[in-house]
Amino acid sequence: MKFLINPSKFNEVADYIFKPVLILSIVFFAIGLLFSFYLSPDDYQQGSTVRIMYVHVPSAWLGLLTYAIMTLYSILALAFRIPFGFIFNTAVTPIGAVFTLICIISGSLWGRPMWGTWWVWDARLTSVAILFIIYLIIIFMNLSFENRIVREKVVAIFILVGSVNLPIVKFSVDWWNTLHQPATISKLSKPNIDPSMMTPLIIMTFAFILIGIAIAILRIKTEIISRKSYLS
Amino acid sequence: MNFLNKIIFFYYREYKLNMSGVQDILTNIIFFFISIFIFIFSIGPDKETISIIGVGILWTLLLLSSTLSLRKFYQDDFENGNLLIIHLNGFSFGFIAILKTFSHFVFVQVPFLLSIPIACILLNIANDNLFYLFASFGIGSLILSCLGSISSSMNLMNQRNFLLGSVIVMIFSVPIIIFSVSIINMEESFNSLINILFGILLIVFAINPWASGLCLKLSLENN
Amino acid sequence: MLIVKDLSIERLDKKIFANINLSLSSGNITILKGKNGSGKTTLLKAILNLLEPSFGSIYWKGKLLEKNLYDFYNHVTYIADTTSSLRKLTIKDNVNIWKKFFISKISDTQIETALKTLKLDNYLNKKVGTLSFGETKKLEFLRLIIENKKVWILDEPLSNLDEDSIELMKQTFEHHCSKEGSIIFSSHQNPGIYVTEEIQL
Numbered sequence: 281m282k283f284l285i286n287p288s289k290f291n292e293v294a295d296y297i298f299k300p301v302l303i304l305s306i307v308f309f310a311i312g313l314l315f316s317f318y319l320s321p322d323d324y325q326q327g328s329t330v331r332i333m334y335v336h337v338p339s340a341w342l343g344l345l346t347y348a349i350m351t352l353y354s355i356l357a358l359a360f361r362i363p364f365g366f367i368f369n370t371a372v373t374p375i376g377a378v379f380t381l382i383c384i385i386s387g388s389l390w391g392r393p394m395w396g397t398w399w400v401w402d403a404r405l406t407s408v409a410i411l412f413i414i415y416l417i418i419i420f421m422n423l424s425f426e427n428r429i430v431r432e433k434v435v436a437i438f439i440l441v442g443s444v445n446l447p448i449v450k451f452s453v454d455w456w457n458t459l460h461q462p463a464t465i466s467k468l469s470k471p472n473i474d475p476s477m478m479t480p481l482i483i484m485t486f487a488f489i490l491i492g493i494a495i496a497i498l499r500i501k502t503e504i505i506s507r508k509s510y511l512s
Numbered sequence: 513m514n515f516l517n518k519i520i521f522f523y524y525r526e527y528k529l530n531m532s533g534v535q536d537i538l539t540n541i542i543f544f545f546i547s548i549f550i551f552i553f554s555i556g557p558d559k560e561t562i563s564i565i566g567v568g569i570l571w572t573l574l575l576l577s578s579t580l581s582l583r584k585f586y587q588d589d590f591e592n593g594n595l596l597i598i599h600l601n602g603f604s605f606g607f608i609a610i611l612k613t614f615s616h617f618v619f620v621q622v623p624f625l626l627s628i629p630i631a632c633i634l635l636n637i638a639n640d641n642l643f644y645l646f647a648s649f650g651i652g653s654l655i656l657s658c659l660g661s662i663s664s665s666m667n668l669m670n671q672r673n674f675l676l677g678s679v680i681v682m683i684f685s686v687p688i689i690i691f692s693v694s695i696i697n698m699e700e701s702f703n704s705l706i707n708i709l710f711g712i713l714l715i716v717f718a719i720n721p722w723a724s725g726l727c728l729k730l731s732l733e734n735n
Numbered sequence: 736m737l738i739v740k741d742l743s744i745e746r747l748d749k750k751i752f753a754n755i756n757l758s759l760s761s762g763n764i765t766i767l768k769g770k771n772g773s774g775k776t777t778l779l780k781a782i783l784n785l786l787e788p789s790f791g792s793i794y795w796k797g798k799l800l801e802k803n804l805y806d807f808y809n810h811v812t813y814i815a816d817t818t819s820s821l822r823k824l825t826i827k828d829n830v831n832i833w834k835k836f837f838i839s840k841i842s843d844t845q846i847e848t849a850l851k852t853l854k855l856d857n858y859l860n861k862k863v864g865t866l867s868f869g870e871t872k873k874l875e876f877l878r879l880i881i882e883n884k885k886v887w888i889l890d891e892p893l894s895n896l897d898e899d900s901i902e903l904m905k906q907t908f909e910h911h912c913s914k915e916g917s918i919i920f921s922s923h924q925n926p927g928i929y930v931t932e933e934i935q936l
Contacts, residue, residue: 410686424670430669430731517838602808729785
């Protein structure tokens with residue numbers, strides 16, 4: 281597992297797995313989209329709009345997951361002095377931001393027919409919007425510091441401070457009475473969702489994860505190269 | 513005893529510094545009142561509407577005007593090297609952050625606290641609510657000071673984009689606004705809401721010396 | 736007292752200097768010589784434990800510096816090449832603030848004579864911001880007398896000073912050394928100050 285913290289090892293492994301991951305993600309996307317558009321049933325209440333879920337839910341999960349991994353890498357980088365954490369953070373932030381943006385946009389497209397508005401100010405939506413703004417602030421911080429050493433450490437500290445938002449996003453539907461429905465899928469209980477809808481959701485989630493990994497590999501590799509060229 | 517004296521004279525120094533620039537603090541307060549005027553004129557001077565949204569306006573403007581002075585938080589002491597001298601006099605960076613936070617609270621936030629009653633008259637907020645307002649703003653402004661310390665220490669080395677500091681404070685102050693504004697509207701649940709605010713204060717207060725201290729050290733290292 | 740052993744510092748994986756050895760005992764003056772950008776200030780910062788050395792270590796009174804940090808800080812005065820006096824306040828206020836903040840036992844008459852020798856006694860009620868650059872620089876050195884500590888660490892103390900002031904600095908240095916104090920200062924040339932150790936960066 282050393283390739284997760286060592287840039288040169290990461291490069292070796294990334295060269296091996298990049299193409300398979302990319303191809304797999306395309307395959308998963310094809311199957312998943314086929315399932316979600318044609319092979320899954322309409323919801324008896326929501327009708328055809330339920331198909332937005334197959335994009336909305338995976339992107340929301342991935343937006344959160346990316347931030348969680350970034351928090352982990354910030355701890356690694358600050359406490360255990362692993363500089364790969366800084367590389368990872370700079371490379372991966374825009375990916376998380378895009379996933380969160382997809383989640384917000386698809387959510388409001390879904391909310392328009394279901395709730396009758398594009399946006400409501402409930403806890404889940406607000407906290408996800410804050411997550412998106414935190415991503416944006418991280419990107420702007422990455423752009424506006426001149427000194428690299430200061431920049432990456434300050435950004436890591438900011439990521440750690442901002443991670444208080446993660447549990448708020450996750451549990452906002454349980455803590456407050458929100459318009460947004462509570463989680464239907466959790467580890468502890470049997471999923472509240474029909475298998476015919478569960479299959480495309482899982483396939484789409486894998487597709488999102490794989491495409492996320494593929495883009496992350498590309499971005500991390502460029503980041504490593506740019507740092508090397510900066511030195512010479 | 514020696515250490516206690518040093519703390520006292522740290523505040524003596526802060527006092528002298530702030531009193532020599534007392535017009536800066538007063539300008540903040542004038543900004544606060546002028547924005548109240550503008551707010552009222554932009555929604556129309558209807559008494560009913562103003563008394564409904566008055567508390568919200570008050571909180572928003574307090575937040576905005578207290579982020580105005582964030583640049584003064586560490587920047588001056590950092591640029592003329594006083595931060596280093598204070599550190600060499602036996603204060604760790606985390607402790608400097610705590611001291612500075614209280615100094616910011618006393619010299620920037622307390623003047624706002626004192627101007628709240630006048631603002632309440634202007635905004636038609638009932639006198640009964642004054643106590644709740646003071647309680648929520650007393651705790652909330654201490655939270656804002658801690659957040660200000662974190663964000664301004666992060667932005668010491670950021671010469672290009674200082675607005676980022678205010679944005680960081682404002683994004684983290686969303687929960688404070690939510691809870692402290694609802695204190696007025698839900699008087700029966702006053703205790704639980706003030707406990708939540710107090711909890712947030714303790715969390716931020718615990719993070720503050722670590723995060724600001726680390727950022728101060730980083731900036732001094734790479735200056 | 737202060738021993739620097741095989742110190743190397745790298746920033747962004749770029750070597751700034753390598754294998755510096757330095758030992759400072761009481762009564763010594765050490766000069767750091769070098770061109771602009773050769774890492775004089777960086778070395779001083781490393782000695783003050785602000786920068787972490789990439790290799791090597793620093794000892795204070797036989798212990799590692801990090802273990803003995805606040806004892807070291809109790810014995811050291813650092814003067815950077817920025818003006819640390821508060822520009823909005825008068826000289827008198829500044830002196831008062833420093834005197835109180837460092838719990839100094841220096842009497843007022845001593846400070847007055849020091850101000851007189853620095854030729855600043857006429858400006859006592861003038862704001863620091865209105866003084867000339869050389870005068871603020873001289874005001875900085877007043878802190879050496881107020882803090883009254885053993886080790887002086889000075890960053891470029893001689894730049895922007897006229898000949899009289901440099902002569903004054905020479906005498907101050909000698910006086911400090913005769914009282915078992917020790918000095919490290921950085922400079923790109925040495926205008927005839929007696930030094931016990933010279934380090935070329």
